[in-house]
Amino acid sequence: MEKMIKDYNLSPEAMIMVSGSSIGTQKKYYAKGYWYKQNKIGYEGTAEYLASKVLFCSNVQEFVVYERCKINGKDGCRSANFLSEKESFISLQRLYDTYHGGQLSERVRVLDSIKDRIDFVTDFVFHTTGLDIKEQIGKIATFDMLILNTDRHFNNIGIVADALHDRYKNAPVFDNGNALLSNMGEFPLDIAMEDNINKVVGQPFAANLERQALELGYGLKVNYAELQKILQKEPDSRALETLQFQLKKYESLLKDDSLCR
Numbered sequence: 001m002e003k004m005i006k007d008y009n010l011s012p013e014a015m016i017m018v019s020g021s022s023i024g025t026q027k028k029y030y031a032k033g034y035w036y037k038q039n040k041i042g043y044e045g046t047a048e049y050l051a052s053k054v055l056f057c058s059n060v061q062e063f064v065v066y067e068r069c070k071i072n073g074k075d076g077c078r079s080a081n082f083l084s085e086k087e088s089f090i091s092l093q094r095l096y097d098t099y100h101g102g103q104l105s106e107r108v109r110v111l112d113s114i115k116d117r118i119d120f121v122t123d124f125v126f127h128t129t130g131l132d133i134k135e136q137i138g139k140i141a142t143f144d145m146l147i148l149n150t151d152r153h154f155n156n157i158g159i160v161a162d163a164l165h166d167r168y169k170n171a172p173v174f175d176n177g178n179a180l181l182s183n184m185g186e187f188p189l190d191i192a193m194e195d196n197i198n199k200v201v202g203q204p205f206a207a208n209l210e211r212q213a214l215e216l217g218y219g220l221k222v223n224y225a226e227l228q229k230i231l232q233k234e235p236d237s238r239a240l241e242t243l244q245f246q247l248k249k250y251e252s253l254l255k256d257d258s259l260c261r
Helices: 044-056 092-099 104-109 114-129 134-147 193-198 209-216 224-231 238-249
Strands: 028-031 034-038 066-071 074-080 087-091 158-162 167-170
Touching (some): 044 134, 044 224, 044 238, 092 104, 104 114, 114 209, 193 238
Antiparallel strands (some): 028 034, 034 074, 066 074
16 A cells, blocks of 8 residues: 655755756755655656665765655655754765866866766865765665766765865765656656667766776675565656666676665
8 A cells, every 4th residue: 555645745945956067956945854855757756765775784984864645635755854063065076176176077088988987076075175085986876876976066965074074974865766766757658668778868878877987996895685576666757667676787796685774
């Protein structure tokens, strides 16, 4: 039986004006420690929700949990603010702009190989913050390959700065809504799933999500047994069908049922 979806009624004053490089910038609200995002191009809220279920059963320690919901009557999702009072999120784009100015994506694009692009970004972050992010982005890249995320860019990968203790840490994995073929305009329902999957173009180091993940070492592992127990309770949807297809495709690569929380 499908769970009741809660409808959160938010005032116009809670709306946040957001600009960035996202494929489809969603209407966002912030109230009482929670972010709310309304669907814009398809079923982003369901994609976020299912993506966080995958991460719960994975070796990714820090990630944002998404609740599928309605916001002022429209489908979307809700998530808790992942920052404490003394913390701030610094995207890789903002970090690069602070030290060098300009667009990190444009600087990376001129480099010949995927490895060179990855090395440039990870070396830049290490030299400016002392933080080694390569393992983290390796997990993210493999996760994006699994969920077919077309919108991982340098504004939703970043670090968390702790002003009180003057230190940095990896930001949790978040903003996974442009996944599982959620963009209905780009991936129409009347086209076969496999054909839609063949149209997927990735970011930020390569258009081919598999090549990007391979270069970073396939860092993600998933407890398939635990995840399937969770997914069996979910209602049928194209998002779920796509996720199950992808899980089967990469099972030999990602499955590790010894993982536990």
